[in-house]
Amino acid sequence: MKKIIIIRVCEIFLKGKNRFYFLKLLEEHIEKALSVFPHELEKTQMRYIVGNFLEGDFEGIVAALKKVSGIHTLSPGYSVESEVSKISDCAIFAMNGRKGYFKVETNRADKKFPLHSVELSAKVGGDILSAYPGAFTVKVKDPELVLNIDIRENGRTLVYTEVIKAMGGIPIGSSGKGFLMLSGGIDSPVAGYMMCKRGMKLSGVHFHSYPYTGEAAKQKVVELAGILSEYSCGMKLYIVKFTEIQEAIHEKCSEEFMITMMRRFMMRITERLALKDGGQAIITGESLGQVASQTVESITSSNSVVSMPVFRPLIAFDKLDTIEIAQKIGTFETSILPYEDCCTIFLPKFPVIKPKMEKVLKEEAKLDVEQLIEKAMEQIEIIEV
Ligand code: ATP
Ligand code: MG
Numbered sequence: 001m002k003k004i005i006i007i008r009v010c011e012i013f014l015k016g017k018n019r020f021y022f023l024k025l026l027e028e029h030i031e032k033a034l035s036v037f038p039h040e041l042e043k044t045q046m047r048y049i050v051g052n053f054l055e056g057d058f059e060g061i062v063a064a065l066k067k068v069s070g071i072h073t074l075s076p077g078y079s080v081e082s083e084v085s086k087i088s089d090c091a092i093f094a095m096n097g098r099k100g101y102f103k104v105e106t107n108r109a110d111k112k113f114p115l116h117s118v119e120l121s122a123k124v125g126g127d128i129l130s131a132y133p134g135a136f137t138v139k140v141k142d143p144e145l146v147l148n149i150d151i152r153e154n155g156r157t158l159v160y161t162e163v164i165k166a167m168g169g170i171p172i173g174s175s176g177k178g179f180l181m182l183s184g185g186i187d188s189p190v191a192g193y194m195m196c197k198r199g200m201k202l203s204g205v206h207f208h209s210y211p212y213t214g215e216a217a218k219q220k221v222v223e224l225a226g227i228l229s230e231y232s233c234g235m236k237l238y239i240v241k242f243t244e245i246q247e248a249i250h251e252k253c254s255e256e257f258m259i260t261m262m263r264r265f266m267m268r269i270t271e272r273l274a275l276k277d278g279g280q281a282i283i284t285g286e287s288l289g290q291v292a293s294q295t296v297e298s299i300t301s302s303n304s305v306v307s308m309p310v311f312r313p314l315i316a317f318d319k320l321d322t323i324e325i326a327q328k329i330g331t332f333e334t335s336i337l338p339y340e341d342c343c344t345i346f347l348p349k350f351p352v353i354k355p356k357m358e359k360v361l362k363e364e365a366k367l368d369v370e371q372l373i374e375k376a377m378e379q380i381e382i383i384e385v
Contacts (some may be wrong), residue, residue, distance in 0.1 A: 001090050005049040005061060006075040006158060008169065018174075022092045025171040026070040033064040048260055049158070051079060057107075067230045069197050070171035075148075077160025082113060082151050084123065090159045091147055092125045092131045098161075101139035104128070106149040113151050120149060148254045169197035178311060179203045179274040180283040181266060182237070184220045184339045187285030187314055189331040190322050192228050194313035195283050198284070200233040203279060204385075205270045207242040209342035214238060217339040222383060227331050229385040238273050239381040242266075242342050245372050252366040254349045259293045262342075263302035268373055271306040273380070282310045287317050297354040304357070 009026060017033040021170055024168045030048060037060060039053040042110055058076070091104070104125040115123065124147070129136055137179045180192040182204040183321060192202050206221045217328040218239060229235035229345055242265075249261045270282050293302075303310055326332035352359075 001033075001087070001093070001141050002051055002079045003052040003053070003055065003058065004077055005058075005065070005157065006160065007050065007065060007071055008073045008075075009047065010170075011046070022070070022174055023175050026068070028064070028175045029068050029070070029172055029247075030232060033068050037061055039065075041343055043350045043383050044152075049079070052115070058239060060304050066164075066166050068171075069167050069169040069199065069231060070174075071166040072168050074164045075160040075162055076164075077148075077158055077162075079156050079158055079370075082110060082157045083157050084115060084120070086148060087120070087151075087157050087159065088127045090157075091149065092128055094159050094161055095128050095132065095145075095147060098100070098145060099132070099145040100137070102128070102136050102140060102145040102147060103140050103143045104149065105148045108149065110151045110153045110155075113126055114311040120151075141161060142261055157303065161319075164252055167197060167231070170199040172196060172199060172201050172231075175199035176276060176280040176281045177203060177274075177278050178281040179270050179279040180204050181270055181285070182206050182225060182228075183285070183286065183341050184217055184224065184335065184337075185341065186319075186326050186332065186335040187287065187290075187322055188283075189224050189228055189285075189335060190325045190329070191283050191285040191313050192312075193231055193325065193329050193331075194230040196228070196312060198243065200283075200311075202228060202235050202283070203274070203277065204228070204237040205240060205266075206237065206272055207240050207269075207342050209243045209268055209345050210241060212243065212246075212345040213340045213342055213363045217341070220334060220339050222385065223384045225332055225383070227329070227334065231329070234276070234378045235384040235385045237385050239383065240269055240376055241379045242376065245376060246346055248367055248372055250346045253363045256352045257347055257351055257355065257360065257363045258348045259351050260298060260301055260360055261367075262366065263293060263298070264305045265373065265376075267302050267306050268369075269376055271308050272373070272377060274308060280308070282308055284304060284310065284312050285314055285322075286312045286324070287314045287319070290319065292353045295353055296300060300361050301355050301357065356366075 037057045078084045105123045108117045108212040116139040117134045180198040182188045225237045
């Protein structure tokens with residue numbers, strides 16, 4: 001009897017013509033996630049089986065697999081020789097410490113196995129009842145616990161009780177690369193994660209206002225990128241010095257347009273970086289109506305300076321929904337560390353909430369946009385996370 005972990009993928013993406021491409025990507029990511037653990041990965045048609053790992057690595061392996069986009073469920077279990085008594089002993093072992101309403105479900109891929117599915121289920125169910133008197137009651141409809149037996153064609157049988165929900169989605173890289181505008185806040189890391197789930201590899205772009213914002217604020221973003229990079233299978237982080245642009249806006253434009261102007265510069269620079277490095281989309285953590293800069297008018301203004309698609313996966317999220325995901329993916333604790341964002345520098349008392357396009361253009365005409373962008377592009381720091 002060996003401990004194993006079954007990895008299942010979503011059947012939908014296995015149906016199309018892209019099946020082999022998807023599976024190849026997924027397999028690479030699984031191997032990468034498991035590269036630090038000694039193990040064997042067996043590929044079968046619809047799933048993967050991880051075996052021969054060290055007992056002490058079990059938790060670490062499950063945690064690593066939960067960060068692989070494209071894996072839908074995981075089942076820790078056992079692999080035994082396909083022999084009735086061995087299967088039964090294994091099932092009894094797997095049910096140790098449990099109690100309640102249960103049933104046994106057998107799937108027999110090996111048609112040469114001496115018992116039919118129903119016969120084996122009845123035999124193993126009976127053995128479990130005798131092994132733990134009083135602990136279990138058989139319940140065929142809606143049981144609390146299902147013991148699954150999977151008799152495979154290679155002479156081995158898998159026994160498991162648990163099905164753990166994993167990340168879901170489709171494999172990283174199958175939807176190209178997106179440039180995530182990454183602040184130190186709660187929203188943008190979650191937005192990045194959501195796009196990873198849909199197969200998009202991430203690059204991060206952070207706008208930093210040194211010396212108004214300090215080294216700690218930058219380190220925080222590097223840390224967030226580090227957490228995201230586990231979902232994204234690595235990630236490049238571009239740190240853009242935004243101070244001169246902000247000072248120019250502050251000096252020349254009407255105060256209430258500060259944020260509107262900043263957003264337009266951020267979008268343009270992000271798009272240019274994306275175009276230089278294979279990016280196909282911009283990703284932001286915006287949510288409609290959350291703050292003044294996220295009204296439909298503000299979004300129209302910042303959106304109009306780029307032609308690349310802008311993905312805003314949180315657009316219809318309530319903050320609490322976002323926080324829940326941030327906690328689940330492990331970015332929340334870092335995001336709530338106190339820090340200054342470049343957007344909080346020169347923050348106007350009364351920012352325009354619904355900027356009119358003609359006014360925006362009039363304000364922007366006071367600046368040498370191209371020169372400011374070029375200068376910022378020359379001073380970019382790149383960190384491989
Ligand atoms: P977040 O929690 O992601 O900071 P937020 O609710 O604070 O979002 P804003 O500050 O209005 O919202 O920012 C909206 C979006 O603009 C962010 O989600 C992020 O994608 C982008 N953004 C804001 N500040 C920066 C920055 N300093 N560097 C890069 N992107 C930024
Ligand atoms: Mg923010």
